[in-house]
Amino acid sequence: MKTRHITLLASVAAAFASCAPIPDSAPTTPPTQGSEVPAPMTEIxxxxxxxxxxxxxxxxMVISPYRPYNVINVSGYQSGDIVGDPSTARIDPKTNKPIANTSKHFRIP
Known part of the structure; x- marks a missing residue:
């Protein structure tokens, strides 16, 4: 039974190793002084x-897209950042305080 598991694990490991990306063979040149490197593209x-x-x-100040459509202070954040609406957070029944990681999130315009 143990031999089957070891054989299975070895074959799975070999399959994952064969899926590794192949590094580019083209040499990369470091940017010269004064040139800017563009930020990586991310999908919105x-x-x-x-x-x-x-x-x-x-x-x-931004109006939340969630009911009751409160005005949220987003100072310190930039346009496009994702922030949470604290008025949508669930309340902890023991402490009667909002649970921060349960708030709904939205993007700043």
Whole structure:
């Protein structure tokens, strides 16, 4: 029985090792002084809703896309960052305090 497990594990390990990416053979040149290296491209998650700016145009204030549509202070964050709406967090029944990691998230416009 142990021999079967070892053989199975060895074959699975070999299969995973064969899936490793092949490194580029082209030589890479380091950037010269003064040139900028572009940031890697990342896909924007379209499942995250976007908040709205406040009608009066207050700086660093965004309207949450979740009910009750509270105004959230997003100072210290940039446009495109994902933040949480603390009013949507669940309340801990023992302490009656909001559980921070249960709040709904949205993107800053």
């Amino acid at each position: 998650d379209s499942n995250v809703p976007v908040g709205r700016p406040t009608p009066d145009g207050k700086k660093d």
